[in-house]
Amino acid sequence: MRKHLIFALALALSTLLLAVTASAQAPGPNGAGVGPSATTRSIGSTVTDFTLVDVNGAEQSLAKLKGEKGTVLIFISARCPVVKAYNERMEQLAKEYKAKGINFVGINSNSSEPLDEVKAHASAHYTFPVLIDKGNKIADRLGAEHTPEVYFLDANNRLVYRGRIDNNRDQSLVSKRELTDALDAVLTGKVVAVTETAAVGCSIRRVE
Amino acid sequence: MKRSNSQCALLCTALFLSLILTGRQAIFAQEVAPSKQNSVKTAAPATLKPLEIDLEGLKKILQRDKSSPHPLLLNFWATWCDPCREEFPDLLKIEADYRKRNLDFVAVSFDFSEDVQTAVPEFFKQVKADVTPYWLNIPDPEPAIKMVDPNWTGGIPTTFLFDASGNLVFKHTGRVHAAELRAAIDKMLNATR
Numbered sequence: 001m002r003k004h005l006i007f008a009l010a011l012a013l014s015t016l017l018l019a020v021t022a023s024a025q026a027p028g029p030n031g032a033g034v035g036p037s038a039t040t041r042s043i044g045s046t047v048t049d050f051t052l053v054d055v056n057g058a059e060q061s062l063a064k065l066k067g068e069k070g071t072v073l074i075f076i077s078a079r080c081p082v083v084k085a086y087n088e089r090m091e092q093l094a095k096e097y098k099a100k101g102i103n104f105v106g107i108n109s110n111s112s113e114p115l116d117e118v119k120a121h122a123s124a125h126y127t128f129p130v131l132i133d134k135g136n137k138i139a140d141r142l143g144a145e146h147t148p149e150v151y152f153l154d155a156n157n158r159l160v161y162r163g164r165i166d167n168n169r170d171q172s173l174v175s176k177r178e179l180t181d182a183l184d185a186v187l188t189g190k191v192v193a194v195t196e197t198a199a200v201g202c203s204i205r206r207v208e
Numbered sequence: 209m210k211r212s213n214s215q216c217a218l219l220c221t222a223l224f225l226s227l228i229l230t231g232r233q234a235i236f237a238q239e240v241a242p243s244k245q246n247s248v249k250t251a252a253p254a255t256l257k258p259l260e261i262d263l264e265g266l267k268k269i270l271q272r273d274k275s276s277p278h279p280l281l282l283n284f285w286a287t288w289c290d291p292c293r294e295e296f297p298d299l300l301k302i303e304a305d306y307r308k309r310n311l312d313f314v315a316v317s318f319d320f321s322e323d324v325q326t327a328v329p330e331f332f333k334q335v336k337a338d339v340t341p342y343w344l345n346i347p348d349p350e351p352a353i354k355m356v357d358p359n360w361t362g363g364i365p366t367t368f369l370f371d372a373s374g375n376l377v378f379k380h381t382g383r384v385h386a387a388e389l390r391a392a393i394d395k396m397l398n399a400t401r
Contacts (some may be wrong), residue, residue, distance in 0.1 A: 081288045081320075112290075145381050146363025163361065167348045169320070176348070198353040200318045202289060203363035203382040 041142045043195045047157045050138055052107070052131040055119040060131055062105075062157065069101035070154050070186055072179070074165075075139060076106045076130065077147040078113050078121035080202035085169045086148050087125040093165070094128040097183055106130035109139035110147075112205040136206045146201035152182050160186060163197030256329035258317060258343035266344060266352050269314050270374070278310045279396060281389075282356070282368040286318045287327040291383035292365040297335055298386040299367070302393070309397055316342045318349065318364055371396050 041047065051061045065071065074090060077083045094104035106126060108118045115132065122130035133139055142151055142162075152161040161182035166174045182192045261269070272280060283299055285292035296315075303313035315337075317328055328341050346352060353362045357376060360366060369378035369392055378392035 079290070145361050149361065149363075164350075167350065173347060198350045198360065198362040200286075200349050200353070200362045200364060203291060203365060205291065206382065 041151070041159055041162070043159055043162065045159055047142065047151070047153055047159060049157075050141070052133055052138065055115065055122050055130050055132065060129060065103055065105050065129060066153070066155075066157065067098070067101050067103035068155065070103075070152065070160075070183070071157070072097070072102060072104045072183070073138075073142070073151040073153065074104060074106050075144045075147050075149045075151075075204060076108055077110050077202055077204075078108065078118045079110075080147045082169055082199075082201050083148050085171075086165055089165060089171060090148070091126050091128075093180065093183075094126065098128075100183075100187055102183055102187070104128040107133050107138055107144075109133035109136040109144065110205040111136065111207045136204060139204050139206070144204060146203050148201060149199075150179055152179065152186075154186055160192050161195050164199035164201075167197075167199070169200075256332045256337075256341060258319075258324055258328045258341040260343050260345050261316070262344075262346055263352055263355070265342075266316065266355060269316070269342070270356065270370075272312070272374075277372045277374070278312045279372050279393075280368075280370045281306075281311055281313045281393070282370065283313070283315045283365060284318060284356075284367075285315060285365045286320075287323075287331045288319065289364050293331065295365055295367075295383045295386075296331075296337070298384065298389075300335060300337055300339070302386065302389060303339060305390075306393055306397075311393065311397075313339055314342060315339060316344050318344060321345065369393065369396065371399075 047062065049061055049063045051059060054060050062071065072094075076090075090104070090106075098104065106122065106128060108122075108130060118130065118132065131138075138144075144151070148165060150161070150163060150165060151159060154160050161179065163178060165177075165179045167176040167178070168174045178194045178197050181194065184190075185192045269280075269282070272278060281299070281303070285296065287293065299313065299315070303311070307313075317324065319328055324343050324345075328343065331337075332341055344352060349362065353360055356368065357379065360379070360381070363381045365383065366379065366381040367384045367389065368376060369389070371377050377396045378389065380389070
């Protein structure tokens with residue numbers, strides 16, 4: 001009788017202690033609501049092929065658009081003033097690096113921007129293709145949160161750099177050019193020194 | 209036999225309760241540990257002119273008042289950002305509703321230097337904001353972004369909720385859902401009560 005009671009109490013005690021420990025470890029203060037809205041793609045991981053429609057309605061894929069030596073995916077917006085400030089720089093870089101084997105691809109994941117507006121913006125500013133990411137599937141896959149935001153993949157579609165183009169919206173004040181540093185490093189077989197950066201940009205308007 | 213059983217039950221219950229209480233105290237101690245920070249006041253502004261801050265100013269906002277730390281609702285925005293403007297009235301309403309419960313609200317603008325002095329006061333007037341407009345003026349915002357949250361990549365609007373101990377309890381990039389934010393605030397306030 002006594003043994004049974006002790007056993008029962010010990011069992012109850014350990015069960016409750018386990019519950020307390022679990023509640024301390026469960027998402028508490030840093031739980032729900034914290035963290036990126038999408039899973040962030042880690043540096044070195046491979047981006048598998050995807051298919052999206054471009055602004056002209058033609059089906060495109062990463063396999064079809066990738067450069068021989070690498071691919072720069074840039075999340076853009078037709079409305080964001082930060083993107084607007086970078087339009088010329090993006091186009092210049094795209095032309096310069098296409099000649100070196102690295103292709104630029106624009107991706108618009110904003111659910112709030114109609115196709116005709118995105119198309120007009122793309123044809124006015126870029127010669128590189130712009131894809132429509134309906135339902136922000138690719139933004140979610142890569143963990144893209146804002147525009148302009150760059151994902152640079154090497155020849156094997158491995159992510160080697162993510163973040164900003166450079167460190168200032170005002171081109172005359174730029175002192176760090178992390179994207180071109182990464183592009184040049186890959187082209188010359190060097191290690192990319194800075195692999196992740198942050199910058200102020202317009203959050204991507206995801207589908208509700 | 210009966211007696212020894214009741215003694216054992218009493219002893220075990222006491223042991224169990226003391227273990228539970230010790231555990232809970234440790235958790236609470238961690239949650240309400242005073243922060244080592246300075247003070248930032250968020251009283252109604254005398255002017256709508258944006259208060260310019262640098263990295264140090266942002267650090268002070270994050271550190272808050274070490275003598276009486278309050279939970280902090282921190283929003284990064286700009287007048288050129290559509291979802292930022294859209295969500296702002298919701299944030300003001302939340303600020304008004306939770307002010308009595310010691311929730312501090314700080315809105316930090318990333319407006320461009322060329323129009324911050326006109327665009328921000330104009331917008332604050334339009335939405336009848338009675339909080340201090342802060343303007344982060346630094347050439348490279350990356351250190352500021354990383355100081356607030358190493359996992360934030362800089363998209364705005366982004367709204368952060370820190371509890372009185374400085375723990376990040378809620379974060380949202382993009383237009384915040386008022387109901388979700390209110391639920392997070394309630395949960396935080398009830399947890400530290």
